[in-house]
Amino acid sequence: MFIKNEELGKEIKRLRVANKMSQFELAKGICCQTTISGIEKGRTLPSVDILFYLSKRLNVTTDYLLTSTLHRTEHYVLSTEELINNYLKTASYPEILEITTLEREWRKKRNLGEEFNQFIDWHFYRSSYATGNIGWQLCVDKLTLLINDKSILKQPFQDLKIKNAIANILSENGLFNDALNIYKELLSHNLGMESYQRFKLKIYFNLAKMHFFEMNYNESLVVAKKGIVESLRLEDISVLGQLYTQSAQSIKQLEGYNGLVKDYLDKAKVIFILLKREAYVEFVDSLQKDLEKERN
Numbered sequence: 470m471f472i473k474n475e476e477l478g479k480e481i482k483r484l485r486v487a488n489k490m491s492q493f494e495l496a497k498g499i500c501c502q503t504t505i506s507g508i509e510k511g512r513t514l515p516s517v518d519i520l521f522y523l524s525k526r527l528n529v530t531t532d533y534l535l536t537s538t539l540h541r542t543e544h545y546v547l548s549t550e551e552l553i554n555n556y557l558k559t560a561s562y563p564e565i566l567e568i569t570t571l572e573r574e575w576r577k578k579r580n581l582g583e584e585f586n587q588f589i590d591w592h593f594y595r596s597s598y599a600t601g602n603i604g605w606q607l608c609v610d611k612l613t614l615l616i617n618d619k620s621i622l623k624q625p626f627q628d629l630k631i632k633n634a635i636a637n638i639l640s641e642n643g644l645f646n647d648a649l650n651i652y653k654e655l656l657s658h659n660l661g662m663e664s665y666q667r668f669k670l671k672i673y674f675n676l677a678k679m680h681f682f683e684m685n686y687n688e689s690l691v692v693a694k695k696g697i698v699e700s701l702r703l704e705d706i707s708v709l710g711q712l713y714t715q716s717a718q719s720i721k722q723l724e725g726y727n728g729l730v731k732d733y734l735d736k737a738k739v740i741f742i743l744l745k746r747e748a749y750v751e752f753v754d755s756l757q758k759d760l761e762k763e764r765n
Contacts, residue, residue, distance in 0.1 A: 475511030475578075475579050476511075476542050477514065477515075477534065477535075478508050478509045478510060478511040478512075479511075480537055481505075481508060481527070482509040484527040484529060485505075485509075485527065488527060488528065490526075495523065495527070498522075499519060499522045499523060499526070500515075500519050504519070511579070542581060545581070546581055546585050549568070549572070549585075550585075550588060552568065553565055553588075553592055556568075558746070559748070562595075562599035562600050563600055565592050565595075565596040566593065566596035566600055566602070569589050569590075569593035570593065572589045573589060573590070576589075584627065587615055587618075587627060587631075590615055591612065591615060591627075591631050591634065594612055594615075595608065595612070595634055598638065605642050609635055609639065612631050612634060612638075615631055616628045616631055616632065626660075626662075626664065626665065626668075629655055629658070629665075629668065630668065632655055633651075633652075633655055633668075633671065633672060633675065635651060636648040636651035636655070636675065637675055639651070640678075640679040640682070645679060645682075645683055648679055649676075652672055652679070656672055656673075656676075666699070667703060667705050667707070670696055670699055670700055670705060670708050670709075670712075671707075671708055673693065673695055673699065673712065674693070674708045674715065676692050677689045677690075677692040677693035677712065677716075677719075678715060680692060681715060681718060681719060684722075686719040687723065689715065690716055690719040690723070693712050693719065696709075696712040697709065697713065697716065706740050706743070709737075709740055710736075710737040710738075710740035710741045710744070710746070710749060711737070711749070713733040713734070713736045713737035714733070714734065714737045714749075714752075714756075716733050717729075717730045717733035718756075721760065726760045726763060726764050730760065731757075734753055734756065737749075738750060738753045
């Protein structure tokens with residue numbers, strides 16, 4: 470994460486005002502008042518020697534100025550990413566589109582880092598497609614460009630997440646073989662980090678769902694059960710309800726409505742209630758009612 474001109478300028482101005490100094494008084498013997506004005510407005514970063522003397526006059530350490538600015542920026546980035554991820558859980562794409570559109574506009578005046586910019590662009594294009602503002606082909610093209618842009622300083626793990634989004638879009642539009650190749654590639658990485666192991670749970674669900682749409686119920690069940698086993702091993706219920714639901718639907722297609730289908734749907738419902746995923750609870754209730762009617 471880089472130190473941002475605007476954040477450092479705001480903190481220097483806050484400390485100057487707290488110390489009841491004018492810009493002229495702060496600058497005296499260090500630099501000119503115009504330089505202080507430019508720093509506070511975020512137009513420029515002070516040199517190391519100027520920053521050292523400013524920190525002395527403001528009664529703080531140089532490290533404090535750098536660290537507090539960095540922490541404030543990191544908090545904003547993490548909070549924004551968390552907000553978008555929470556909207557994703559409820560498929561609130563209009564809200565995501567609004568946030569990312571604003572962030573892309575604000576980017577013209579301040580830069581929060583290439584990785585954050587890539588995150589914003591990813592969700593801007595994904596939500597633009599989901600709300601019907603762009604077609605799926607254009608969305609895939611834009612997301613592919615984000616992955617292939619070698620000028621971006623980013624974490625490779627985020628590229629994998631964007632590839633998963635691309636595979637989902639291809640699957641939604643019937644390009645099952647293309648999507649399958651991406652899902653297989655995503656599952657083949659030998660990454661030891663726990664976040665990747667948890668990320669794979671989403672891929673298992675997406676792949677199982679795709680096989681179900683293909684009416685390949687056996688393969689859908691195999692993949693979903695792998696996801697269930699891994700979810701239980703990792704003690705992660707983030708997509709466990711969806712995996713149980715997908716398994717139940719495949720078993721119903723293969724064997725008819727039986728005790729295992731009911732058991733899986735009951736487990737899924739409990740998980741969705743715990744996670745307060747009301748739309749999923751309603752879906753399971755509706756599915757169970759339809760299955761009961763078919764059996765009777």
